Amino acid sequence: MPHTLDAVAASPWILAVVFVVAGLDALLPFMPSESTVLACGVAAANTGRPHLGLLIVVAAAGAWLGDVLSYRLGRRSTAAVTARLSHRRAVAVHAWVHRLLHSRGGLVIVFARYVPGGRSTTALAAGLVGYPARRFGWYTAGGVLLWSVQGALLGYIGGAFFESRPLLGLLVAWSGAFVITGLAVGIRRLADREVRAGVR
Template sequence: MDAVLHLAESLLGSPWFFVLVLGLSLLDAVVPVVPAETVVITAGAFAAAQGYPAVVPLVLAAWAGALAGDVIAHHLGRRAGGLARLLRRLRIGDAVLRWAETGLRERGPAIIIGARFIPGGRTATTVTSGMIGYPRRRFVLWAAVAALAWAVYSVGIGMLGGLAFHDQPLLGVALGIGIALAVAGGIEAVRRLRSRHAGRSGTEGADGGVSRPRPAASDDAPAPARDGRGSPDSARRPRDPSAAGAA
C-alpha cells in the first residue's frame, strides 16, 4: 500500500496519474485491498490545496475505473462458482453474501448504490448479482450511478479536507479519510440495526434470509370413495329406509 501511495504522490502532476486512478479503481472493485479510495481522496485534497490534479478528469477516471471493475466482478459472479463457495466457507463472507443476495432480490438499485460505500460489501454485492442472474443491463445502469456517486463523494471529501487545511494537504487527506471511514461505519451500523429489527419482527428467517411463504398443506386423507356413477361418498351415505322397502 505504501508503494502505491508513493507512486501516486510522484505522479500527481502528470497525466499518467489519471491512468493510475482508473486502474486502481478497477482493481479495487475486484480486490478490495487495493487503496483506490485513499488515492482518490488524496488527489482531491491536493486538487483543492495546490490546484492539481484537475478535478473533472479525476472524477471521470475514478468513475470509469469503478464502473469497469464492477462489471468485471458481476461477470466473475456469473462464471466463477468456486469463488462463491470459497466465500461461503468464511463466516463473514457467508454473512455478507446472504445480505447481498436478499437485498438484491428485494431492492436491487438501493443495494447496488449503497454497497459502493461499504468496504467489502461492494465486491460481495457485484459478485452475488452475477451469481443470482441479476439482469445485466439493469446492473450496469445502477452500477454506473453508484460509481459516479462514489467518485464525486471521494473527490469531494478530499477537497473538503484540502480546503480545511490549505497549507497542509496531508492533514486534509487524513480528515478526508476519517470522514470516509465514519460514513462507511455509519452505513454498516444502520444496516446491522435494520437486520436485527427485521429479525425480531419476523421478516427474516433463522438463516438471515427473507421468510418464504409456507407451501399449501397437502391433503393426506384418502380420496373419497365413488360409486359407479362417480358420486363421492355414496358408499358412506345411509340408505333411505322407505327406498329400501320399496326395492
C-alpha cells in the first residue's frame, strides 16, 4: 500500500485531478472534491508529495473557477428565470434569496460550501439574483481558501498521526470533515426555519 500511495502522489497529474474535481464540484455536486483534497493531504504527510502548499493553492484555484462559472451561468439565466416566476410562493422565495444574499451574502457564500449541495446552489443563486460579481469573487476567494486549507490540513494531520496506516489516517480526516459538515447542516436547519418564516 505505501508503494502504491507513493506512486499516485508522485504522479504529475495528481494536482491536475485536484484542480478539475474541485472546479467541477460547483457544477456537478456529486464530484468528490473534499475527499480528493483529504486523500492528497494524507499522501503529502506520508510521502511528502504533493507539496502541501501547492495542494492548497491548486484546490482553491479550481474551486474558485468552478464557483465563478456557476455564478456566471446563473447571471445569464436571470432574465429567463425571472420571466417564469408566476407562482406567488416562487416569487416570495426569489425575493427572500435576494434579500438574504444582499444582506448576508459574505457569510452565505463562504460557509454554504460546507453544506451538501450548498456550494453549487449558492453560486447559481447569487448569479440569478444579481449579487455583485466583484463582491462574489472576493467572498468566494476567501471561502475556497478556507475550504482548501481545512481539507488539506485535516488530511495531512490524519496522515501524520497514522503514518504507517494511511487508510486509517484518511478515515480520521473524513471524520473531522464529517463533524464540520454536521455543524454546517445544523446551522442550515436554523436558516431553513427563517426561510419558512420569511416565505410565510
